[in-house]
Amino acid sequence: MDILKFITAGSVDDGKSTLIGRLLYDSEAILADQLEALHASNRKNDDGSIDLAILTDGLKAEREQGITIDVAYKYFETNKRKFIIADAPGHIQYTRNMVTGASNAGLAIILIDARKGVVEQTTRHSFLVSLLQIPQVVVAVNKMDMVDYSEEVFNQIVADYKVLAAKLNLDNVTYIPVSALKGDNIVHASPNISWYSGDSLLHHLENVEITIDDSSAHARLPVQWVVRPQTEALHDYRGYAGRVSSGSFRVNDKVTILPSGFSSTISKIELFDKQPEEALAGMSVTVHLQDNIDISRGDIIVNSAGHPQVSKAIEADLCWMDTRPLDTSLTYLVQHNTKTVRCKVQEILYKVNINTLEKDYAEDFKLNDIGRIVIKTAEPLAFDPYQINKANGGAIIIDSRTNVTVGALMLRDSVE
């Protein structure tokens, strides 16, 4: 059994919380005491049924205001798969939360209100899904009950969305007509939508194929920690501990250490009491090399056959996440894999109006702004373009005055 992490993009009005509540409720992922609390609540739908949205409400502050202020994680499983939902609010002022939730997602559900069709926020959510390179997209056309389960309405929305998807290079899009409120096509196929022959949402989530990049050319192991017991018996033991971020390593592979550029060969891979022949993307291992090279945290071990770029000036997409605007005169920190170095944003190339996808050449970069910049780092980063290798192309900017994470970087290309 594997795990699928997915994000739901939509606002309160689209019935996003109800959709998640319905998924949990109908797949019987709600336990008795939670159900009791749900029934005890005085929040009900207009027809007197339970308001399933309550299941995703987390904090007192949110219940008071009736809004979602942050990313909440929900867990459920079926016989086929385990699921982690990152539930992020969809309003424009929460763009940073959606970017946060999207960064780890293998799939995105984009909710569209059947009565409203493709609107400005659909563009915004789809843009973020494309920017963060979420591999699978489900367009859930919700509130089908409000449009008499009309096939025509659904087909029009699908046609409209296809135009947007083409513009954003979104492949792997699946369209499902649903009503979260009534439970149509969420877990069970709906008799009300007999013209639709595809899977219910849950059935799709259970069966959608999620792949990993296991090519040895993309083998990357950021070194987190050097294991050196320095005991009598293990005097010469020196293991490089880290998690393979992409690709795969095998014993006897020729590898290069970056940024130093030294080469060696993998002599052994360890996972506690096991010695696997191969370390795949996602595995936390300890690697031994044939040669004694000075390697420390922040270095990255890569397959010699496929080097990443190594550069101190990099063009990147940036999402700004702090209430203090970006200050191009200020020195920030950039954290990429296990390496943290000083940096400056050398140039703002443009911002994107994420509702219309138009470029904007303004000078400032404020909370929730997204655009393209050039970053200059004090030491070289060994990165892959985010579009090709997410795992080695993402980085964060930290404000060294507050220590807060203020920006998300999708690295693109080194610049001269």
Next chain:
Amino acid sequence: MSKYRLDYLDELEAEAIYILREVAGQFEKPALLFSGGKDSITLVRLAEKAFRPGKFPFPLVHIDTGHNFVETITYRDEMIARIGEKLIVGHVQDSINEGKVIEQKGKNASRNALQTVTLLDTIAKYQFDACIGGARRDEEKARAKERIFSVRDEFGQWDPKRQRPELWDIYNGKIHKGENVRVFPISNWTELDVWNYIRRENIPLPSIYFAHKRDCITRNGQLMAASPFLNMDEEDIIENKNVRFRTVGDMTCTAAVESYAFEIDDIINEIASSKISERGARMDDKVSEAAMEDRKKGGYF
């Protein structure tokens, strides 16, 4: 591209090991908060996987309320002897003796709330900058919103509105002096995942997790172990029952469930078909709907 993906337990394990190594790499004086419960026992196993054959780059810290199940303390001491790592114990009794906290009175008196003070004092005394804990996001809805690296101010407070964005698997552990970070490597595990992992890894557990005969009283609809720490009166009727505990905390606030689960397979079957969530058996969450959120803001684990 390959369809092959890691099995979920391997994926959760790899993530937790990665997080533990980030703590080792990013902090000067980390510590692992050890309660004697199954979640922190799992953390110890994960730390072995992250750092062996080297030593742990942090000590284990136990905040001892003095009202523990004796089985927990026995287990703790045996485990420390087996793994050969350092243990630091902070005693709630010391905080009481020093007048920093006042023992609660009345029938529902518990030292559970007092341990926050002892914890914060222990963090200050040893100047820990990161404390690894076994909290999981599926336990409770306030926890569902907590980061894996969760920054606390010098009063130990969690501010849900001022959390740092946490992207990909890049964890920002930068803090100012006096602040510290709570780190939750098994955030993404469910209760059942922990049990399945314990079974797979064959990890020994304190005996109170398994069904046994025990004198209990029923209070506020929950079964509590009869003990000298629980304020009892003539209204409390002691009954001997077959019970086990789903979480291991202070004896005064951890409720038992009636159970005939003597083996780990029985427990996994019981939980898989269970109708009460794990924290449903914790009286400390029942005080109000926002109980956990309020305690977390105050510096609780």
